Amino acid sequence: MIFSSKLIEDAVQEFAKLxxxxxxxxxxxxxxxxxxxxxxxxxxTTAISRMRNEIRFCSQCHNVxxxxxxxxxxxxxxxxxxxCVVETIRDVIAIESTQQYNGLYHLLGGILxxxxxxxxxxxxxxxxxxxxxxxxxxxxxxxxxxTIEGDTTVYYIARQIQGLPVKITTIARGISFGxxxxxxxxxxxxxxxxxxxxxxxxxxxxx
Amino acid sequence: MIFSSKLIEDAVQEFAKLxxxxxxxxxxxxxxxxxxxxxxxxxxTTAISRMRNEIRFCSQCHNVxxxxxxxxxxxxxxxxxxxCVVETIRDVIAIESTQQYNGLYHLLGGILxxxxxxxxxxxxxxxxxxxxxxxxxxxxxxxxxxTIEGDTTVYYIARQIQGLPVKITTIARGISFGxxxxxxxxxxxxxxxxxxxxxxxxxxxxx
Numbered sequence: 246m247i248f249s250s251k252l253i254e255d256a257v258q259e260f261a262k263l264x265x266x267x268x269x270x271x272x273x274x275x276x277x278x279x280x281x282x283x284x285x286x287x288x289x290t291t292a293i294s295r296m297r298n299e300i301r302f303c304s305q306c307h308n309v310x311x312x313x314x315x316x317x318x319x320x321x322x323x324x325x326x327x328x329c330v331v332e333t334i335r336d337v338i339a340i341e342s343t344q345q346y347n348g349l350y351h352l353l354g355g356i357l358x359x360x361x362x363x364x365x366x367x368x369x370x371x372x373x374x375x376x377x378x379x380x381x382x383x384x385x386x387x388x389x390x391x392t393i394e395g396d397t398t399v400y401y402i403a404r405q406i407q408g409l410p411v412k413i414t415t416i417a418r419g420i421s422f423g424x425x426x427x428x429x430x431x432x433x434x435x436x437x438x439x440x441x442x443x444x445x446x447x448x449x450x451x452x
Numbered sequence: 453m454i455f456s457s458k459l460i461e462d463a464v465q466e467f468a469k470l471x472x473x474x475x476x477x478x479x480x481x482x483x484x485x486x487x488x489x490x491x492x493x494x495x496x497t498t499a500i501s502r503m504r505n506e507i508r509f510c511s512q513c514h515n516v517x518x519x520x521x522x523x524x525x526x527x528x529x530x531x532x533x534x535x536c537v538v539e540t541i542r543d544v545i546a547i548e549s550t551q552q553y554n555g556l557y558h559l560l561g562g563i564l565x566x567x568x569x570x571x572x573x574x575x576x577x578x579x580x581x582x583x584x585x586x587x588x589x590x591x592x593x594x595x596x597x598x599t600i601e602g603d604t605t606v607y608y609i610a611r612q613i614q615g616l617p618v619k620i621t622t623i624a625r626g627i628s629f630g631x632x633x634x635x636x637x638x639x640x641x642x643x644x645x646x647x648x649x650x651x652x653x654x655x656x657x658x659x
Contacts, residue, residue, distance in 0.1 A: 247548040249523045250516045253541075256503040259496045263481045274470045276541065278504055279516070286504040289466045290497040296463040297485055297493040309457045309486070316456045334460075334483065341454040 246272070305376065307352040307369050309334055317341075317349060324348045326383040330373065330402065332356055336388060348386070351376065356389055356398040370402060377409050387415040391433075453479070512583065514559040514576050516541055524548075524556060531555045533590040537580065537609065539563055543595060555593070558583065563596055563605040577609060584616050594622040598640075 246268050248254040253275060260271035278286055302308070303315035306328075310316070317323060317337075327348025331337055337350050353368045365371075376382065387402070389395035403413055419437035420429050429437075453475050455461040460482060467478035485493055509515070510522035513535075517523070524530060524544075534555025538544055539562055547553050560575045572578075583589065594609070596602035610620055626644035627636050636644075 246545055247551070248545060249548065250507065250518050252499075252503040252507050252518055253516055255499040259499040262492075262496070264484050265477070265480065270472070272542070272545065273472065275503065277471050278500060279507060281504070283504060285469075286500065289469070290501050292459075292462040292466040293482075293485060293493065294497050296459040296482065297488070297490060300457065300459050300486060309460055311457050311459055335479070338453055338455060338479065341456065344454070 306350045307354065307372070308337055308350060322347075326381055327386065328373075328376070328382050328384070329386040329388050331388050332390065340388065348384075353389075353398070356392075356394045357401060358394050365401065365405075368398075370405060373402065374405050374409075377406055377411050382411055384412045384414060387413065389415075391418055513557045514561065514579070515544055515557060529554075533588055534593065535580075535583070535589050535591070536593040536595050538595050539597065547595065555591075560596075560605070563599075563601045564608055565601050572608065572612075575605075577612060580609065581612050581616075584613055584618050589618055591619045591621060594620065596622075598625055 256275045257271045303310040305318045308315045324347050330351045387399045463482045464478045510517040512525045515522045531554050537558045594606045
């Protein structure tokens with residue numbers, strides 16, 4: 246693409262550095278910003294600068310945080326005896342958005358993946374062990390990727406905290422809501438049959 | 453979506469104001485920016501601020517410009533007797549990217565569209581008339597949308613500059629390269645047959 250303005254070109258190039266943004270999309274955004282009020286553009290750039298410069302990571306769960314301890318860990322009305330182990334902040338946002346979970350989190354920062362050079366030292370596993378040891382944590386809910394690497398990570402963590410008085414569970418796997426049986430992969434389908442669950446509040450009236 | 457950090461939430465909300473960016477995409481961008489070096493983020497926000505605050509519009513062709521006269525209008529090696537009339541800066545970038553056009557441009561800022569309340573006063577038509585009158589412009593190349601509104605605009609401009617010594621042409625319309633005949637609309641196909649062109653450098657050797 247050839248731009249007749251260096252200012253536009255620079256802005257497009259900066260936008261195109263973001264993931265999933267090609268030059269055409271970047272240009273569309275730049276032209277939209279050109280139409281915005283100057284105050285709106287200032288709010289945009291300030292929000293981004295502030296976020297990058299002021300963000301911190303919770304010293305307890307490694308989630309992004311506005312202070313030393315994040316809003317979730319410092320919330321006294323949450324259940325501090327449950328810790329949900331996830332990979333990244335994205336997973337926290339997804340689970341929080343369900344509004345069904347009231348415990349705490351622990352962000353590993355990824356999962357074990359020898360091929361990508363990610364071993365236990367690259368993940369926040371040691372801090373998890375210490376956290377369980379030093380706090381009254383009763384349940385560790387593993388919410389990692391449903392892959393070989395995810396399962397390996399669950400197994401590794403279970404080994405690391407062996408002997409500590411904590412129950413380990415994993416989130417249920419099965420057919421998604423709205424998912425069609427015929428398109429489910431064999432492993433998921435096999436597992437969802439093996440782990441079948443009773444229907445609650447159902448009374449068999451047959452005689 | 454529920455964020456545990458106000459800094460993240462603000463940044464996501466600002467990104468989500470851009471066209472075609474939903475909350476999920478905005479979050480992906482924000483998380484990417486979190487991973488960037490602080491210097492890189494500064495370059496990003498500075499490029500955007502500078503663009504919005506320093507951009508100007510060429511007093512001659514209305515294109516975005518870094519100065520009073522844009523880089524195209526002030527380039528002496530371009531053909532100043534040809535002016536290509538387009539709607540927006542996007543069209544200029546598209547035509548410039550072909551590297552086949554060496555004349556100047558005139559940005560109307562849109563096309564006549566009574567339904568959207570866009571009349572001749574909202575477009576840069578009067579400045580075009582003045583430009584043709586005051587300069588040695590020999591050809592006006594109309595490169596507007598191939599729609600009723602586009603054709604109406606061409607017709608309106610032709611009426612406005614009636615009597616001025618300038619030739620008016622429009623860009624060729626027809627089947628796109630790689631386009632398939634069976635998917636072309638009737639109007640385009642009919643027009644491309646009516647306006648058929650001789651094959652250059654072809655010598656009929658039949659006897």
